[in-house]
Amino acid sequence: MSQAPKALFCPICRKVVLATDPDFPFCSERCRVIDLGKWASGGYVISSPIHDPDLLDELEGLRDRQHKTRTDED
Numbered sequence: 414m415s416q417a418p419k420a421l422f423c424p425i426c427r428k429v430v431l432a433t434d435p436d437f438p439f440c441s442e443r444c445r446v447i448d449l450g451k452w453a454s455g456g457y458v459i460s461s462p463i464h465d466p467d468l469l470d471e472l473e474g475l476r477d478r479q480h481k482t483r484t485d486e487d
C-alpha cells in the first residue's frame with residue numbers, strides 16, 4: 414500500500430508544504446503558476462517528499478502556531 418507524502422518541499426522555492434495546504438504540492442498560487450511556466454520551458458523539477466516522522470511532527474506543530482497567529486490578524 415502506497416501512502417501519499419504528508420509534506421514536501423515546494424518544487425519552485427523549496428519551502429515546506431503540508432499535504433493539507435490548499436495549494437499542495439505548491440506553497441502558493443504564485444509557485445503553482447511558475448510551475449506551469451517551467452513545464453512549458455522544459456525545466457520542471459520534481460517535488461521532494463519528506464518522510465522523516467520527527468520532522469513532519471515538528472512542521473505540523475509550527476504550522477498550527479502560524480495558523481493561530483494568522484487567524485488573530487484576520
Ligand SMILES: [Zn+2]
Pocket residue numbers: 423424425426427428439440441444
Ligand atoms: Zn513555493
